[in-house]
Amino acid sequence: MLFYIIQRIGLSVLILFLVLLTLFALIHIIPGDPVSIALGPRATPEIEARFIEKMHLDKPWYEQFVVFAVGALKGDLGEDIFTGQKVSDIIFSQLPYTIALALSGLGWAVCIGIPLGCFSASYPNSLLDRMLGVISVGTIAMPSFVVSIYSLLIFAIMLNWFPVIGAGEKGDLIDQLHHLVLPAFAVGLGWVGYLARMVRASMLEVLSENFIRASISFGIPRVKIIYLYALKVAILPTITLIGIGFGGLLSGAVFAEIIFARPGIGKLIYDMVEARNFPVVQGSVLITAFMFIFTMLVTDLIVAYLDPRLRKKL
Amino acid sequence: MKPILKKSIGITAKFFSSLKTVMQHPMGCIGVLLVGLFLFSAIFAPIISPYNPSDFVGDSLAGPSLSHPIGTDELGRDTFCRVIYGGRIELVLAIAAVSISLFLGLVLGMIAGYGPVWLDNCMVLVFDTIRSFPSIMLSLAILALTEPSVIIIGIVFIINATPGYGRIARAQTLSLKNKEFILAEQSLGAKPMRVILHHLLPNIIGPLLILCAMDIPVVVTVEAGLSFLGLGVLPPTPTWGTILNEGFSVIRESPWPVIAGGVPLILTTLGFTFLGETLRDLFDPKLKGK
Numbered sequence: 368m369l370f371y372i373i374q375r376i377g378l379s380v381l382i383l384f385l386v387l388l389t390l391f392a393l394i395h396i397i398p399g400d401p402v403s404i405a406l407g408p409r410a411t412p413e414i415e416a417r418f419i420e421k422m423h424l425d426k427p428w429y430e431q432f433v434v435f436a437v438g439a440l441k442g443d444l445g446e447d448i449f450t451g452q453k454v455s456d457i458i459f460s461q462l463p464y465t466i467a468l469a470l471s472g473l474g475w476a477v478c479i480g481i482p483l484g485c486f487s488a489s490y491p492n493s494l495l496d497r498m499l500g501v502i503s504v505g506t507i508a509m510p511s512f513v514v515s516i517y518s519l520l521i522f523a524i525m526l527n528w529f530p531v532i533g534a535g536e537k538g539d540l541i542d543q544l545h546h547l548v549l550p551a552f553a554v555g556l557g558w559v560g561y562l563a564r565m566v567r568a569s570m571l572e573v574l575s576e577n578f579i580r581a582s583i584s585f586g587i588p589r590v591k592i593i594y595l596y597a598l599k600v601a602i603l604p605t606i607t608l609i610g611i612g613f614g615g616l617l618s619g620a621v622f623a624e625i626i627f628a629r630p631g632i633g634k635l636i637y638d639m640v641e642a643r644n645f646p647v648v649q650g651s652v653l654i655t656a657f658m659f660i661f662t663m664l665v666t667d668l669i670v671a672y673l674d675p676r677l678r679k680k681l
Numbered sequence: 682m683k684p685i686l687k688k689s690i691g692i693t694a695k696f697f698s699s700l701k702t703v704m705q706h707p708m709g710c711i712g713v714l715l716v717g718l719f720l721f722s723a724i725f726a727p728i729i730s731p732y733n734p735s736d737f738v739g740d741s742l743a744g745p746s747l748s749h750p751i752g753t754d755e756l757g758r759d760t761f762c763r764v765i766y767g768g769r770i771e772l773v774l775a776i777a778a779v780s781i782s783l784f785l786g787l788v789l790g791m792i793a794g795y796g797p798v799w800l801d802n803c804m805v806l807v808f809d810t811i812r813s814f815p816s817i818m819l820s821l822a823i824l825a826l827t828e829p830s831v832i833i834i835g836i837v838f839i840i841n842a843t844p845g846y847g848r849i850a851r852a853q854t855l856s857l858k859n860k861e862f863i864l865a866e867q868s869l870g871a872k873p874m875r876v877i878l879h880h881l882l883p884n885i886i887g888p889l890l891i892l893c894a895m896d897i898p899v900v901v902t903v904e905a906g907l908s909f910l911g912l913g914v915l916p917p918t919p920t921w922g923t924i925l926n927e928g929f930s931v932i933r934e935s936p937w938p939v940i941a942g943g944v945p946l947i948l949t950t951l952g953f954t955f956l957g958e959t960l961r962d963l964f965d966p967k968l969k970g971k
Contacts, residue, residue, distance in 0.1 A: 510947070649822070652814065652818045659814070663813065
């Protein structure tokens with residue numbers, strides 16, 4: 368196990384390094400002059416010169432990369448081109464909103480999706496199971512930003528049940544939760560289907576195993592067997608799915624934040640892309656990629672801990 | 682009968698018999714109908730649509746009526762025509778982007794799987810690095826540095842999707858590489874190129890084609906999502922994303938443009954997903970439920 372942990376962490380570090388390199392290379396590979404893209408056509412030569420000096424664009428590329436990588440590892444992601452604020456400060460002021468949204472979206476999906484999957488698996492191929500199957504595929508197929516737009520249209524504009532924009536008053540928890548309902552619904556809807564399908568498939572597999580048959584023959588109630596004994600085993604592939612799905616969760620959150628005009632990392636990146644403020648975009652993408660790599664690492668380690676067979680494959 | 686003609690009749694017959702099998706499943710039937718509707722409306726757009734998509738033919742933001750089945754947009758253009766013509770752009774973009782990703786993924790994946798171990802390790806590392814960016818973030822980072830256009834959306838999709846195809850092509854190649862029929866071919870003196878093209882390719886392309894069917898709606902969603910954000914295709918070109926983008930800005934005045942942009946997107950995605958799921962269950966039982 369120790370060897371696997373070291374190997375897996377080594378791989379993550381290597382990937383992180385390549386991610387840094389890619390993000391750095393993006394500015395240089397993509398055709399077009401970063402200076403004129405960032406500052407626009409009306410910038411005077413003095414402003415351009417100051418920008419070039421501040422972004423170290425006058426140095427050779429490998430020196431620029433070292434400055435960028437060392438800074439990033441120290442937690443210094445550079446400065447906002449326009450306001451001069453620290454990029455890391457900007458990102459960390461927005462991050463909690465996104466995490467709250469992603470977790471609440473995932474949270475309600477777990478609460479509904481996993482029981483639905485168990486329920487389907489306990490009555491396989493019944494009419495209800497098939498209907499749930501079609502509904503699951505339907506919710507998976509629905510693009511989350513369309514769900515966001517339609518839920519905004521129906522529940523906020525037509526029915527007026529929920530507020531249209533913003534994240535609520537600071538300090539007023541009820542108001543904030545009220546603002547969170549629709550975005551969380553939109554972010555989580557696809558996950559309900561995903562989780563239900565995944566849990567159903569692995570549950571069906573587990574239910575045919577010997578220890579379950581033994582429990583049935585002991586006369587243990589069916590509900591207890593499914594939700595207590597079988598679920599413990601059947602949940603394993605779902606953990607990996609949640610780990611891998613972090614990226615999808617994030618993209619749902621990006622759109623939900625933009626559509627509901629909520630603060631958060633997605634809205635931040637979007638605004639900064641529009642303003643061509645590349646250091647902030649670079650920093651935010653780096654932070655999210657780092658979170659993604661870290662989530663993958665943790666899920667892989669959890670799964671390897673639970674299932675020793677997987678430790679041999681990297 | 683000429684051999685080519687005979688072969689094409691054989692392929693057509695096979696296509697119709699698989700279509701019949703797919704149609705026997707309720708989900709596959711819905712899928713085929715929805716995909717058929719999408720293809721039909723995209724191909725015959727000029728015949729179906731009563732107006733030109735960029736002509737101002739009615740009042741601003743009118744509701745559905747006989748002359749405008751799903752209303753008009755803010756500038757008085759017929760929304761129905763714009764949706765139909767939008768589907769055309771989506772279809773061309775999706776086919777182009779998916780084919781290029783499939784081609785690149787196949788080439789890179791088979792090289793990784795068939796080539797030396799060091800090359801394999803390097804390529805897997807590159808694939809994993811690209812996959813470790815949340816795709817929306819990588820797309821936004823690229824878009825921050827480029828001017829919005831249809832081509833950029835295609836490129837963004839290709840960059841995000843190729844590693845997935847590559848991974849599968851590589852895994853399939855690895856599992857076939859040491860099978861008897863490949864070893865026999867090699868011992869007869871076949872060059873690597875021949876082994877790859879004549880023996881590996883036909884055996885690994887099946888699952889990848891199903892993945893392609895399921896990726897077409899992904900391209901459509903990527904286009905719609907990025908254009909909705911104003912970072913993809915720009916108005917006045919009609920695509921489902923630009924219709925949603927323009928509709929969202931007038932969502933308080935009229936719900937029709939947003940409904941018109943979103944419903945075809947949902948139907949197309951559902952159609953391809955249902956079709957892909959059915960195909961996968963029918964032709965590749967190993968992958969069932971994954």
